[in-house]
Amino acid sequence: MNMNMEEKSISALLHRAADTYDPGTSFINIETARKTGRRRQRAGRALTTIGVAAATAVAVAGVLVLPAHFRTAGTGGSAGQPAASARPSEKATVTENEAPKSFASMAMPAAFGWLPAGFSGTLPGLNSYLAADQAQIQVAAPDNRMLDFNVSPWTGSAKPAPDPAAADPMKTLGPAPTVNGEPAYWTNYGLAWEYAAGGWAYLSSSNYLGSQDVPKGWLDQADASAQTCSRPSPSVLKCATPPGGPMSAQTKAILEKVASNVRWTWKTQGWYSFRFTHPLPAGWRITNASVRDGAGQILVATTNGDNVLALGFGPQDGQNANCAASSATTVTLDGIPWSSSSERTAPGSMYFLATCAPVDGLTGEITVYADGMSVTGGTPQPLPGVSELGANPAQTIVSWLKFLGPNPANWTSQPLAR
Amino acid sequence: MRHTREAEYTDYVAARLDWLRRTAFLLCKDSQSADDLVQTAMTRLYTHWGKARNAANLDAYTRTILVRVFLAERTSAWSRRVTLDPAYQDSPAKGPDHDAVMDVRQALQELPPRQRATVVLRYYCDLTVEEAAQIMGVSPGTVKSQTSKALATLRNALAHAWSGAA
Numbered sequence: 001m002n003m004n005m006e007e008k009s010i011s012a013l014l015h016r017a018a019d020t021y022d023p024g025t026s027f028i029n030i031e032t033a034r035k036t037g038r039r040r041q042r043a044g045r046a047l048t049t050i051g052v053a054a055a056t057a058v059a060v061a062g063v064l065v066l067p068a069h070f071r072t073a074g075t076g077g078s079a080g081q082p083a084a085s086a087r088p089s090e091k092a093t094v095t096e097n098e099a100p101k102s103f104a105s106m107a108m109p110a111a112f113g114w115l116p117a118g119f120s121g122t123l124p125g126l127n128s129y130l131a132a133d134q135a136q137i138q139v140a141a142p143d144n145r146m147l148d149f150n151v152s153p154w155t156g157s158a159k160p161a162p163d164p165a166a167a168d169p170m171k172t173l174g175p176a177p178t179v180n181g182e183p184a185y186w187t188n189y190g191l192a193w194e195y196a197a198g199g200w201a202y203l204s205s206s207n208y209l210g211s212q213d214v215p216k217g218w219l220d221q222a223d224a225s226a227q228t229c230s231r232p233s234p235s236v237l238k239c240a241t242p243p244g245g246p247m248s249a250q251t252k253a254i255l256e257k258v259a260s261n262v263r264w265t266w267k268t269q270g271w272y273s274f275r276f277t278h279p280l281p282a283g284w285r286i287t288n289a290s291v292r293d294g295a296g297q298i299l300v301a302t303t304n305g306d307n308v309l310a311l312g313f314g315p316q317d318g319q320n321a322n323c324a325a326s327s328a329t330t331v332t333l334d335g336i337p338w339s340s341s342s343e344r345t346a347p348g349s350m351y352f353l354a355t356c357a358p359v360d361g362l363t364g365e366i367t368v369y370a371d372g373m374s375v376t377g378g379t380p381q382p383l384p385g386v387s388e389l390g391a392n393p394a395q396t397i398v399s400w401l402k403f404l405g406p407n408p409a410n411w412t413s414q415p416l417a418r
Numbered sequence: 419m420r421h422t423r424e425a426e427y428t429d430y431v432a433a434r435l436d437w438l439r440r441t442a443f444l445l446c447k448d449s450q451s452a453d454d455l456v457q458t459a460m461t462r463l464y465t466h467w468g469k470a471r472n473a474a475n476l477d478a479y480t481r482t483i484l485v486r487v488f489l490a491e492r493t494s495a496w497s498r499r500v501t502l503d504p505a506y507q508d509s510p511a512k513g514p515d516h517d518a519v520m521d522v523r524q525a526l527q528e529l530p531p532r533q534r535a536t537v538v539l540r541y542y543c544d545l546t547v548e549e550a551a552q553i554m555g556v557s558p559g560t561v562k563s564q565t566s567k568a569l570a571t572l573r574n575a576l577a578h579a580w581s582g583a584a
Contacts, residue, residue: 003541006569006573007540007541007569010537010541010569010572011541011542011544013518013519013521013522013576014444014522014526014537014538014541014542015542016518016519016522017444017519017522017523017526018440018441018443018444018542019440020519021439021440021443021449028435028439028453028456028457028460029457030428030431030432030435030460032457032461033431033457033460033461033463033464034424034427034428034464036461036464037460037461037462037463037464037465037467038464307490343532343556343560344556344557344559344560
């Protein structure tokens, strides 16, 4: 490759930057990659075999056969549970008292029945991340104390996963008092308990997204060491200094009480500030749902797992940075200015649309992936359904949306067109 | 047979892990995000190992996965909810060019993800415009324009360092 002097200098600097990279402790785990990969292969085969509708039934089956006390412990335990019957073959794969194999992607599995003073378990003071293989709920107090609640579907592990022997920062420190009769352990991040056979729930008091101002008396030394933690992805908590050491009796008592009062509702509790008035194209399904600052966002992918649409709107987002992007143009839709941009790719394009002024009090953005950024095949392919969206897919998506305003009381838990 | 495939995968990833982490670090700006990217790419590679192990250039296949996972994550709506504690900074190993390395890392951080990926593919992986375009799934013209913008940003960011070194 011919390079000019400037390019050669850049190249040399990049190589030096990479060569001098000293990452220190690695959290990468090949075994975890293999396990997760195998699980996704199985899930992919199941989807291929039984199709989208049946795949939904699998998730429903997981809910329907949960232990009886999970279905009745919470308020409205049956609310939000689809009435559709599960196929016998899928239902048979989950036995009584066994954790579900996967979660419904938009359903929060549980709610808090008790929280320490200052915490709010109700929207909008709640962040969450919901996917088939993980549910995460985060609550915060105004003084930046945080509780992080994670639930995994069936892992088959008899102890909190990941395995202490694996190269993962989480370690089991010892047994904890049972949580509603279920086995529990203390880990270096907090409390873990087996909410159903093979499925684990985790509760920690880390303040990884919070400020450095940790109120005294709440976090002990072990927790406080997590101040330099971050969560680069929803499933990973990383710390410059892995927390360890004894946890204060006060922290333990609080975590035990929160855990024992968790209500397993399995109902959809994400609230969305928008609603689709048009059905999604065939072959699209919601793979992740998240709630950030109380406002729901969703990611839609094809049945092959390729991202095809991402959108989120809320009163908290403010002016979108994309409005200032030099490559964007302003389009007016129903009197509202939007920042529109696209990126030409092979064989399609990516389309972005961001609100430059509030739409019914909401701001946010839409991304349509039309380029087939798939690694599932050798040659990128146009994603299914995108051709139905016309010349500007993002603008078509806008026309399919009804915005519900900034008041969470008017939002919906069912954003898809029925 | 399965055992052989698993062993091949494990051996390959173990052997190429250092390379993957360094490439991911240049893309991601910090070691934590880089580790996550590598972990995700490794998982993706495993799910496609049957195809990957027969690829003409396995490293190129793996690099394509790494870059596409990086780009897909950075364009998702909720990548915004990922927050890295600014107090936690990676520092290069001490050496005679410590400051220069810090400068180029800082300059890379100022690039948008796609421009950063373009620069890494072109000037770290030493790929041609066409090869970079194929990996990123964009046209060669897009790679050229992204490269041009990235070089302009890097030129400005590194001007001080270069003038100080002169």
